[in-house]
Amino acid sequence: MNSKPILAALDDDTEILTVVSAIAEKAGFSVVANTQPNALLDLLDETPPLVIVLDLQMPQMDGIQVLRELANRQVQAGIILLTGMDERTIAAAEGYATARGLTVVAAMQKPFVPEDLLAHLIKAGSAMAPLTPKELEAAILGEDLVVYYQPTLRHFADGSWDISAMEALLRWNHPTKGLLMPEQFIEMAEQNGLGRPMTDFVIRRGIEEIKGWQASRMSLGLRINISAGLIADLDFPDRLEATLQEHDIDPSLLALEITETAMLDQNSDMFDIMTRLRVKNVNLAIDDFGIGYSSLTQLFAMPFNEMKIDKSLMKRIPQSNEACIMVTALVDLAHKLNLSVCAEGVETEEALRYLHEIGCDSAQGYFISKPIPASQVREVIHQWDRRQSLQSQTPSETAASA
Ligand code: C2E
Ligand code: CA
Ligand code: CA
Numbered sequence: 001m002n003s004k005p006i007l008a009a010l011d012d013d014t015e016i017l018t019v020v021s022a023i024a025e026k027a028g029f030s031v032v033a034n035t036q037p038n039a040l041l042d043l044l045d046e047t048p049p050l051v052i053v054l055d056l057q058m059p060q061m062d063g064i065q066v067l068r069e070l071a072n073r074q075v076q077a078g079i080i081l082l083t084g085m086d087e088r089t090i091a092a093a094e095g096y097a098t099a100r101g102l103t104v105v106a107a108m109q110k111p112f113v114p115e116d117l118l119a120h121l122i123k124a125g126s127a128m129a130p131l132t133p134k135e136l137e138a139a140i141l142g143e144d145l146v147v148y149y150q151p152t153l154r155h156f157a158d159g160s161w162d163i164s165a166m167e168a169l170l171r172w173n174h175p176t177k178g179l180l181m182p183e184q185f186i187e188m189a190e191q192n193g194l195g196r197p198m199t200d201f202v203i204r205r206g207i208e209e210i211k212g213w214q215a216s217r218m219s220l221g222l223r224i225n226i227s228a229g230l231i232a233d234l235d236f237p238d239r240l241e242a243t244l245q246e247h248d249i250d251p252s253l254l255a256l257e258i259t260e261t262a263m264l265d266q267n268s269d270m271f272d273i274m275t276r277l278r279v280k281n282v283n284l285a286i287d288d289f290g291i292g293y294s295s296l297t298q299l300f301a302m303p304f305n306e307m308k309i310d311k312s313l314m315k316r317i318p319q320s321n322e323a324c325i326m327v328t329a330l331v332d333l334a335h336k337l338n339l340s341v342c343a344e345g346v347e348t349e350e351a352l353r354y355l356h357e358i359g360c361d362s363a364q365g366y367f368i369s370k371p372i373p374a375s376q377v378r379e380v381i382h383q384w385d386r387r388q389s390l391q392s393q394t395p396s397e398t399a400a401s402a
């Protein structure tokens with residue numbers, strides 16, 4: 001059994017291959033060395049390498065052609081470019097590879113210092129190693145998880161908007177891979193029974209922040225993402241209520257945004273749990289509405305009181321007539337069902353103005369602010385208030401365009 005990660009090296013120069021192989025073995029890899037590009041390409045399916053060391057100048061197929069083939073095969077390996085060419089050419093090759101979705105972890109000029117290659121290989125090995133549930137568990141316990149916050153605006157009839165809540169968005173500050181986004185680890189968490197401790201962490205942190213905001217006289221709601229699969233625990237409403245009471249927090253400040261609602265039918269306890277959360281005055285939002293996962297059936301069957309319109313629709317407002325029709329219809333539908341409605345993915349002033357015109361209740365997106373660490377919340381609120389007061393001083397374009 002060979003459990004060492006695989007490194008594939010490609011160079012037409014056998015001497016260099018020997019040196020690279022020896023260094024890679026020292027770095028803990030099992031090495032497959034090739035002088036022929038096709039031999040490397042053939043190997044990719046059966047034994048996918050973690051790292052590829054690639055010479056850019058070869059007689060049969062040059063390095064750019066190899067990069068193109070690797071990109072066509074959507075290779076995930078970390079690539080180290082090794083070449084005798086000048087820096088500008090290396091930079092161009094690197095740019096090409098990155099644009100095609102490849103991961104270039106280092107670029108080195110020949111002749112290279114063996115110690116440098118060793119250092120790059122060790123670094124590449126840990127950067128490319130797949131995340132494990134064990135690591136994530138340690139991160140949850142060791143508090144390597146970080147909660148970012150993205151403001152949500154509340155709409156007023158005069159066209160002004162103020163920041164009324166923060167959505168908690170999880171990040172993982174990984175020791176070697178840097179700041180990881182939720183797509184990179186949430187699925188793994190849920191598949192390995194870590195969804196609950198992870199969500200408990202976000203709730204705990206979020207509640208601490210609410211207390212901090214209240215201490216600085218900022219009354220902000222907190223929005224937390226929960227995957228539907230987690231709503232299976234009959235004690236959850238009571239536990240949550242107890243936590244809120246313990247910290248003296250009004251439950252109506254809290255909104256749970258429920259994703260992957262297609263799963264909601266799979267568990268009959270969910271209706272019970274969600275209804276009890278609503279009875280306790282916690283808000284329930286159906287997240288990502290308007291795309292695949294969420295459906296009208298779930299909206300009718302479950303006790304939601306808010307709808308979040310998915311950002312893929314908002315990004316096309318106001319350019320796309322079709323997107324405008326859909327968002328307008330969704331806002332109308334939500335209101336007819338007595339739901340409040342929030343549009344996410346607001347990236348421009350025009351999009352926000354559109355939401356004002358159709359009477360959307362809340363908005364969220366990069367135009368207001370990207371997700372930020374807790375330490376920047378106060379500053380972002382001040383900035384938004386300044387932007388709003390500057391706007392109200394100029395004659396309202398909103399009235400003119402109506
Ligand atoms: P989401 O709940 O739909 O959150 C909004 C995502 O859209 C966030 O991505 C946010 O950064 C991004 N976003 C916000 N405004 C804009 C905009 O104007 N334009 C564009 N293009 N994007 C915008 P992020 O932080 O990467 O989160 C991705 C997803 O991960 C979230 O989608 C949510 O479903 C999930 N997630 C995040 N934190 C948690 C958590 O604690 N638990 C669970 N179960 N899921 C979480
Ligand atoms: Ca959300
Ligand atoms: Ca969404």
